[in-house]
Amino acid sequence: MLAPSLLLRALGKAPPSTEVSAPLLPRSQAEMAAPCALTLPSPLSVSSSSPRRSRRSGVVAMASVGQKVYAPGVAVSEGNGGLPKIDIKSPHGSEAEIYLFGACVTSWKVPNGKDLLFVRPDAVFNGQKPISGGIPHCFPQFGPGPMQQHGFARNMNWSITDSEVIEGDPAVTLELKDDSYSRSMWDFSFQALYKVALHSTSLSTTLKITNTDDKPFSFNSALHSYIRASISGVSVKGLKGCKTLNKDPDPTNPLEGKEEREEVTFPGFVDCVYLGAPSELTLDNGLGDKIVISNANWSDAVLWNPHLQMEACYKDFVCVENAKV
Numbered sequence: 001m002l003a004p005s006l007l008l009r010a011l012g013k014a015p016p017s018t019e020v021s022a023p024l025l026p027r028s029q030a031e032m033a034a035p036c037a038l039t040l041p042s043p044l045s046v047s048s049s050s051p052r053r054s055r056r057s058g059v060v061a062m063a064s065v066g067q068k069v070y071a072p073g074v075a076v077s078e079g080n081g082g083l084p085k086i087d088i089k090s091p092h093g094s095e096a097e098i099y100l101f102g103a104c105v106t107s108w109k110v111p112n113g114k115d116l117l118f119v120r121p122d123a124v125f126n127g128q129k130p131i132s133g134g135i136p137h138c139f140p141q142f143g144p145g146p147m148q149q150h151g152f153a154r155n156m157n158w159s160i161t162d163s164e165v166i167e168g169d170p171a172v173t174l175e176l177k178d179d180s181y182s183r184s185m186w187d188f189s190f191q192a193l194y195k196v197a198l199h200s201t202s203l204s205t206t207l208k209i210t211n212t213d214d215k216p217f218s219f220n221s222a223l224h225s226y227i228r229a230s231i232s233g234v235s236v237k238g239l240k241g242c243k244t245l246n247k248d249p250d251p252t253n254p255l256e257g258k259e260e261r262e263e264v265t266f267p268g269f270v271d272c273v274y275l276g277a278p279s280e281l282t283l284d285n286g287l288g289d290k291i292v293i294s295n296a297n298w299s300d301a302v303l304w305n306p307h308l309q310m311e312a313c314y315k316d317f318v319c320v321e322n323a324k325v
C-alpha cells in the first residue's frame, strides 16, 4: 500500500498562505488514489502586488448545461478553442478552471485575484495536443517511453461524473476510461477519477486509478504543475539529501547523484528527478509568494525549467512536479 500526497502553500509578504496537497493513495495492487489540495488558509490576508479582486457575493446559483445540473459554484463554459471547461468558484473568492481535455486545471486564482498557475504562451487548445500549462496529468507513463511522452491522459477528453458542495464550497469529479485510443498504446481497462475541490482557501484534487481489467498493470504518474514565477528569484527548499536523476545533459541516460543544496535555484536549464522526495518542499516563486508543497504518498518530485529552449516564457514559470516515476 502506498499513501502519496502533496501540499503546496503560498505565502505572500503578509501572513497569507496558499497550500496545495496531493496524496497518492493506492488501495490495492489494482487500485490507486492520488489527492492533491491547494489551500489558502487566510484569503483576507493574502497580499499581492495586483489589485484586489472584487469579492463574489454568496454561492453561485445552480448551473444547468444541457441535461446536466451542477452543484452551486460549478459551471461549464466554452474555453479557449471552444473546448469545454469547468469553472468552479468559491463563495469565499477563490476560483479555478479545469479543461475536460486532459482534466487540466489551467487556472487557480486566490481571493486577491492572483493566478498561481501558469499556462505557456505556446499552449494550444485544439483537442489534439496536450495543454501546456496549469496542472497536466502524466499517466500512465512519465516522460518518454513506449507510448507518447507523459502518456495519454493529458491528451484525452475526460467527462464530469459528479459535482457537489463540501462545507459550502464546490467540487467536481472527472473520469477517464480506456478506449480504442488508449488501448492502442496501453492495452488495459482502467478507470481514472480525478476530484477537484475548491474550498474557501484551497483547491484540492484527488486522483484515483482503478484497474478494471482482468490482468494486473503497472504505471507511473505525475502532476506536471506549472507554477507562475519570476525564474531569477525562484528557489526550492527541502530537496537536500535526495537521490537525483539528472536528465541534463542526456534525458535518455540520466546521471545519478545526490542533492547537496539547501536551496535549488534555476540559473539555467533544469530537468531533474528527485527520488524519495520529502513530505514538504518550499518554493519561493520570486513574485512575493512562498509556496509550500507538502507531499504524502507521491514519492518523487521533478524540477523542470527549459531555460533558452523556451526563450519566450522560461522566465515566467517553474515546474515543480509531484510524481511517482
Ligand SMILES: O=P(O)(O)OC[C@H]1O[C@@H](O)[C@H](O)[C@@H](O)[C@@H]1O
Pocket (backbone or CB within 6 Å): 132, 143, 149, 150, 224, 247, 251, 271, 272, 302, 304, 321
Ligand atoms: O513538453 P512536455 O512533453 O510537456 O514535457 C516537458 C518536460 O516535462 C518534464 O516533466 C520532463 O522532466 C522534461 O524532460 C520534459 O521536457
